[in-house]
Amino acid sequence: MSNNGRKRSAPGPAGGRKIRKPRKPMSEDEDSNDSTLSDQAQEKQRTPSPLEEPVVKLPQELLKTFYKPPGRLLIAGCVSWDLVAKRDNNISNRTHPNLYTFHKFTERRYRLIVSHCTAAHSILVSDEGEAYTFGRNTCGQLGFGDTVTRNLPERVPGLAGKNIIHAAVGRHHSLFVTDTGAVYACGDNKSGQCGIGTNTPQVLVPTRVRHTTPIVKVGCGAEFSMVLDCNGALHSFGLPEYGQLGHNTDGKYFVTSTKLSYHFETVPKHVALFFEKSKDGHVTPVKDVDIVDFSCGNNHTVAIDSKKRAFSWGFGGFGRLGHAEQKDESVPRLIKFFETSSRGVRSVYCGATYSLAINDHGVLFLFGQTKRTGEANMYPKPVQDLQGWNIKDIGTSCTSVVIAADDSLIAWGVSPTYGELGTGEINKSTARPKEVSKMEGFNVTQVTMGYSHTLLLSDDSPDEVKQKLESLPNFEP
DSSP states (O other), rough: OOGGGGOOOOOHHHHOOOOOOOOOOOOTOOTTTTTTTOHHHHHHHHOOTTSOOSOOOOHHHHHHTTTTOEEEEEEEEEEOOTTTSSSSGGGOOOOOOOOOEEEEEEEEEEEEEEEOTOOOOEEEEETTTTTTEEEEETTTTTSSSSSEEEEEEEEEEETTTOEEEEEEEESSSSEEEEEEOOOEEEOOOOTTTSSSSSOSSSEEEEEOOOOOOOOEEEEOSSSSSEEHHHHHHOOOOOOOOOOEEEEEEEEOOESSSSOOOOOOEEEEEEOOOOOOOOTTOEEEEESSSOEEEEEEOSSSEEETTTTEEEEEOOOOOGTTTTSSHHHHOOEEEGGGOOGGGGGGGEEEESSSSSSEETTTTEEEEEESSSSSSOOOOEEEEEEEGTTTTTEEEEEEEESSSSEEEEEEEEEEEEOOOSSSSOSSHHHHHHEEEOOOGTTTOEEEEEEEEEESSSEEOOOOOSSHHHHHHTTTBBBOO
């Protein structure tokens, strides 16, 4: 018998292909064991696909918290975007001179400005909710479908018609949040930091991140991303090298004398259990953690929960995690310094190698290192020069800090600086917080910083602020 003794099937009609009988049509109200789905199956059917476009907007009360008063955009620092953080930063190669004082930048008014301490690009959101981007674009992080640098803000065509309420940028990638809680990502994705389910090297246009629960806030590290959903759960994806994803692993899976590989997280994954550690090293899980805010540095994150407790994880060098040691943490660890109720944390800001936190009393604390040399703060210490100031917003860079407080702008950063402090070409840097005298009374409402540039929003509704703005020069690339 041929074919190893197996019986050959008799050929059917239509060239050997079986013809399926048409399924009997069923009425909508027909009750049958075959047609009735189990409760579990019905629930599964109702669950939206990770890439399904949401149609229901977030609650109006929540959306109002994102609609901040618009203002005029001001800029200072290095604006030769392709030279930012490059060793070959020769003056002769600059496309534009550094701006050592703040300049007006475009006539449009914006309600949100975003950059990052590792970034040479920025995201702007107009008063109408439209997303604009500008700066370096080597990996498509601006979202235009190409890798051409933009010196002027341009509207992102792939997000046209969407109301953007929040955004974040990393070294070479960008995230955008719509009013329906959907997240779009573009740019560098070699480590899965765009969260689209693959580590395709570049994502040139905004693409939906794979998640089902509506997202209300996003953040980026250099090569990783964090998203906070509407239930207070934090999710992360991207490079896990120092434990910065909080998944209790650094992602190493292949090590030789010449090569080290990582298992990247390419979709949002829930951050692991939060814990606290006693002096003897005993670890205890922390219950009832409902995250309300967070900030990402190069390779670390600091988050605060609804009980105003602060947690940190990731790269621990220079004490930036606030645990009085330089050990990396692969899961969120409670910062014991802020544990008492009188020291509850209300906001956090992360720079490249440092962290800032403001407690309930309005006191600013620094842990980590803002300088390239010298002693680091291994645990949170109050910034004495800021005592008594009402801090409205903080911008954090590689080594510089710019703060909007009361009616003033306060800045500090050690050399090398590139004009991001806005203090003028003569006094480019300062090791201690210093008021930027030229910016007094400009009613600055928002501050954000890139690697070597600063963006401000000035509320120009008062007439005296409009007059002050008229005195500033324009930056016209």
